[in-house]
Amino acid sequence: MKAVRSCAVRARQGAAALARASDTAIDTAILGMAERVTTAQRMLVNANQDDLAAAVSAGMCPALLDRLRLTGTRLTAMAAELRSLATVAHEPRDIVLEERPDGLTLWERRRPVGVVGANFEARPNVTLDIASQLLKSRNAGVLRTGSAALRSSQALLAHVVGPALSDAGLDPDALQLVPHQDRSAAYALVSLPELVPLVILRGSGDSTRDLGREAARHGVRTLAHADGGAVLYVGAADDEKTVHQLITDSLDRLGVCNRLSLLLIDQAVYDERLPGILDVLQRLGIAASLPPHAHPRGYEWTLDQERAATVTVDRANGPLYAARIANEETSGLAASIATQDPVAATEFIDAYTGAGAFWNSTTRLLDGFKLLRLPETEINIDRVPGPRGPVTFRDLYLRQYLVAPSEGPIART
Incomplete structure (x- = not known):
């Protein structure tokens, strides 16, 4: 789907600058998101009411309607979580692993993935959870949500995320929301390894498992959460x-x-x-x-x-x-x-x-927030090495080994 590729291209163009952004700029943007959740509350609730009305007409069950609903109380809680995230210390970019006897130092360097995709269920709060975690980890992103929450998520990107990035001097294109509700957009998102090498999959049952299989076919890595209970x-x-x-x-x-x-x-x-x-x-x-x-x-x-x-x-x-x-x-x-x-x-x-x-x-x-005091992108239950349980910004990086002279400029940074 052309729209998904277009979102991915725009996100990738903003990824490099995001990777270089200062801690202050990142946290300023997150605080700006928290502020705008409060000031844009009426617009957000109105957009959510449209989603809820459509969901009721479609026969959505009460449990799923509860996940979809945005209220003033929930928006206040979302703003508080963002403020809390902004105060969390950033992970160090470089960690010394060994001062070697040959005058060289072995470092572990954290690098952003680049562009991370996310396909998630009809829960508007997840839009901000994932956007904020990608931002804190300096990853650009392409988000795709279910049709039931699309209006709410679009309002959050338009009135909260984008303006907060701009006000902090960051490129608002770094975080994209796929504007289409067609299910084919989800399959397009997991088929772009050269643009979106990692996709977070949150959802329910068979559809999410099928997306995971499609991603594997295209060489796209996933953090998947299809089942719970x-x-x-x-x-x-x-x-x-x-x-x-x-x-x-x-x-x-x-x-x-x-x-x-x-x-x-x-x-x-x-x-x-x-x-x-x-x-x-x-x-x-x-x-x-x-x-x-x-x-x-x-x-x-x-x-x-x-x-x-x-x-x-x-x-x-x-x-x-x-x-x-x-x-x-x-x-x-x-x-x-x-x-x-x-x-x-x-x-x-x-x-x-x-x-x-x-x-x-x-x-x-x-x-994530109850256990680690951080919003989460998802809960990963895969039985493989890597992040397991609530996945936060601390998990969304690539490890690079670096060997350099112990007295060189890297040691002084």
Whole structure:
């Protein structure tokens, strides 16, 4: 698609200057984004209302409508996150690894990727999360969102991101938003290795997995997050009050990947704990899918528009068995154990290999700002070396080894 290539070309033209920008200029731009989120609030909410009206007409479920919605409270929180990001220290460009006996120094140098693409779901706040992380890492970007959030995202680029870059003396073309809602734009974005060598993929299920396969076919690297769904294992030595609170905390929003999807109760306390747990779920308006199940045990309810307000409940014969279920039958995003027994907690955590493990704490904490005090571009659950869990600006760089004279100009920079 010509429009995607055009966005990529403009972003690449702004990438070199962005790579050379000072820390002050970068943080000034991020602070400018925070300021404009506040001053442009009415325009942003109006654009979002148009998106919401179209989504309601199209029959979007309540959980996804919640992800799409921008309110004054949410915009205020987005501005606060941007201000917080601006105060975070930049990663050093050069790190000394070894002062060699031959008079040479081995350095590790961080370099921006250049242009990073991002395809993400209909969540307007993600537009700013990704734009700000790319900016902080000095990467240009080409963003593409789902049709449901396009008006909101366009308003954010036009009234927040672009003007903030310009005011800070940076090229506003460095961060582009694909202006088309056609799904073919997503496939075009992952087919331009010479312009966009890395693409962040956030979405739901099959479509995101298919984009990952298409990217691999073209030689484009991805950081992909297609599946989610979190697990809570209630151990035999649990505290009932803690369990009920964890369930409540894990279901505060249904349209997010790190919400509770699979609730495992230890066999030894299953019959005793189940009635109270069902009462909590009923109070929250959540249906319990009890065994025998007509669906895979690790089914991610967030992706089911008709039944998003559902949690799968099942038995588990001890912490090792529960961890095996979480490893083999879910996405590997996050799992928590509720127990007062440190031995059981250690067994579960040591056996669980997913991106985030929690003890008596909610899996909703597996989120960039909640966990690392930074917005995130996505949560990476790939089982390969590299950034895993919430991906922030600290992960979006290329490592270069540099060997130079110890007394040379590089040592004095």
